Amino acid sequence: MDAQWDDLKIFLAVARRESLSGAGRVLKIDPATVGRRIARLEAAYGAPLFAKSPTGYALTDAGQRLMGHAVRVEQAIEDAAEEMMGKTGGLSGQIRIGAPDGSANFLLPQVLEKISDDNPDLDIQLVALPRVFNLTRREADMVVAVSPPNAGRLTVQKVADYKLHLAASRKYLEKYPPINTLADLSGHRIVGYIPDMIFDKELDYLSETGVERVNLASNSVSVQINWVRQGSGIGIVHDFAIPWTQGIEKILTDEISLTRSFYLVRHADDRRLERLNRFAAALVEGMRHEVARLEALT
The missing domain is CATH 1.10.10.10 (Winged helix-like DNA-binding domain superfamily/Winged helix DNA-binding domain)
Structure with missing residues (x-):
């Protein structure tokens, strides 16, 4: 039946x-x-x-x-x-996107707002979680990821590279000893991920600085950036997030400059769905433009 x-x-x-x-x-x-x-x-x-x-x-x-x-x-x-x-001429219905909370908080809102403006009958859901999404279980229609998956019936499209740097608030830099080299970090409070909750190797930023101890740790990028913004310590910050935070500036840019990439991941069966193809094209174009625009402001 x-x-x-x-x-x-x-x-x-x-x-x-x-x-x-x-x-x-x-x-x-x-x-x-x-x-x-x-x-x-x-x-x-x-x-x-x-x-x-x-x-x-x-x-x-x-x-x-x-x-x-x-x-x-x-x-x-x-x-x-x-x-x-x-x-x-316009999309309708509902589309759900999964994304790490850094891009979900500081990059995707303005990109998705533009798509919504162009498609007033479309309902867009953005799920921000600090973990890998399961597309096989259809937790989302598509996912923004920081590394390409190597298993599953998935299609992967590289979206854009993005930059990250060590950063601190001006308030913090005025209060504590000067930071001229990476060795100077040992005397400062460090903000970063909870080590055993790093869900993707591409997020292990601090290993490239030689820092061994994270004084203030969270599985959320937004929490980390708020600690940096309020002068609680020094951390690795996405360049595209800096324009949204007052008083944060990059430090040691000649010694530490990280490049990572965003990927758009979809279920392989969805390639035949014109509706999702059109949305994905708009999402990729919007993300590339917004990364470039925000990074140019730092």
Whole structure:
């Protein structure tokens, strides 16, 4: 028996929210009804689609296989609606992007605002998390990453290089001993990542400075930048974030200048979806322009 689209919508909601109650809130239906519809879908396919785990509902192998098909159906329906309603000039529906919190806080808001201005019928969701996103589980439609993944059915596009430097607030530099060489850092308070929570090797900035101790550590770039901004210590800061923070200046630029890259990662099956292709093109163009604009201000 072919699954009806309504059942597939419920399946997608449970897969993305990992719970019946979470899916019910999104769909505005009772969790018990969600459970019954999932049971009906599993009976139709003759296989369990979810396994109950301590963290919620996890996709089984059969569920993983259905996920890709369900997403393509979802995107095809949205594409058809745009075309039939005469909205081919602009995007509509909902698109979710996952990104590390540094780019999510200081780079993507203005890029996505421009895309929203150009596509008033489009709902954009930006999920900022200091971890790797799982596109196989469809946690997002696409992800901005700081290193290209080496596993999974994914497509990867390099977006742009970006710069990072040691930085401190003018208040801090006036209060503490001068910093003329990397060796001088040993007498200063250092801000950085919690070492065992660095989720990507490209974020291990301080290893290139020779610093062994991080006095103030957080898994959030935004927290780190706030510590630097308020004069709590010295840290590695994205150049594109500096124009958004008052009183921060780069230091030791001749000794430490880091280059990293952003990549746009998508599920391989989405290459055929014109709607997501158009959004991805606008996102890449906007990010390249904004990185260049902000870095030119530092």
